[in-house]
Amino acid sequence: MSIKENITEIRENVWEIPSSFKKEMKVPGRFYLEKEAILNLEDDAIEQIANVACLPGIQKFAIGLPDIHFGYGFPIGGVGAFNVRTGVISPGGVGFDINCGVRMIRTNLTEKDIKPKMKEIVDKLFVNVPSGVGSKGKIRLDENEIDEVLNFGAEWAVENEYGWDEDLKFLEENGRMLDADSSKVSEKAKKRGIPQLGSLGSGNHFLEVQKIDEIFNEEVAKIFNLEPGTITIMVHSGSRGCGHQVCSDYLRTMDKAYKRHNLNIPDRQLACAPIDSIEAQEYYQAMAAAANYAWANRQMMIHWVRETFEGIFNQSSEDMEMSVIYDVAHNIAKKEVHNIKGQNQEAIVHRKGATRAFGSKRVEIPKEYRNAGQPVLIPGTMGTASYILHGTDIAMEETFGSTAHGAGRKLSRTAAKKKFTADEIKSDLESKGIHVKANSAPVLAEEAPGAYKDVDQVVRTSDSTGIAKLVAKVVPLAVTKG
């Protein structure tokens, strides 16, 4: 019997695998997918959702979002929330690139303003925002400063004159998790982090100049201050080698911890520890520190984007209205209050390849956006649209305020390199008027738009199920890749 025969549609595009599917499941699994997408979903990703549903203290459902695909332990495009007393915390539920995320800024420029300068924009962004495998930032921190970055995140960056004070208001967590403790981050992770601060990284990470192409919800677009036809800039990056090392270090810790605490887990990659244990507490503090590194990283890169535009257009970034729309984390675990069994309860919500999509009224949302729900930033590919949605009350009820984080990969990097060549991708993008510059040719093949699932379908599913609603579509004009 195929695993899919255990899944039933409980409302349009929402599917459930019952807790009876596995003896150890504590809650059902839920999937937010169109019929065609559920038919194409890898059985292994379904199995992973069922496995997450077996973990101690899991609340409501293990959740697979519209971009779900197989990952390390937890699927990518997955959410698991755990009771703060009876639950666990698991590095596999956050991922290696802690606080990989997306920041978007607006401008008052139009395509007409930037078109004649497109080549200059791409060339200068490519130089001013370092990228590539193991890329190094333009500044060199000393050993004390890395602790400040880890403890204070984007606040550190703004205090050091990377950006505007008001930027912080429009970042998830205001760019700083207060639970961070740099003393829980290994020297090895700090050493990897020091030279890389202020760099994009490689592959899937990108800096993109875009145009607002379509507005779906004028009222919310006004609240988010999105003008059709204007230029936006999106950066996608995370905590670089620092976060990767934190994840690797604590996976080793957790591998011992789950045995020490006698936890019965269905897959070793879900290694975890009870939330009140020392192992879990230390991982949470270190993960929060790596998340802060990522917010500082995106803050610095956006500062250099503003400087680049100032140089090219001979105007201040304030005059070009280059303010932050929002910054979302899509690989993170956070303590949040949710309505569970009719009561407000604290849970540790793991979002792995998942974007927070808090609905209106939540205090975590900047007051300017509170009547609309938070902006949800969903990148597509370098050759297709990306989207801005808003969070909803349905997401609060069903998915712990979460939705998809991207199109999601369809082909592995190896398969993509076999199928596409860098030259064909570059000329295809150029024929569509998209300027692209990458550090290495293979990256263009690995990151070919055809290596990803259909982002239009992903956002349509978010919208039709109500876990985030469409606000605007942006299209790429220029992309720099690592």
Ligand SMILES: Nc1nc2c(ncn2[C@@H]2O[C@H](COP(=O)(O)O)[C@@H](O)[C@H]2O)c(=O)[nH]1
């Ligand atoms: N607009 C662009 N989107 C892109 C590009 N490369 C990748 N992507 C999308 O980002 C998400 C991020 O997911 P992650 O799991 O790799 O962090 C990915 O699913 C793609 O949809 C790009 O160059 N431009």
Ligand SMILES: [Mn+2]
């Ligand atoms: Mn990443």
Ligand SMILES: [Mn+2]
């Ligand atoms: Mn990412």
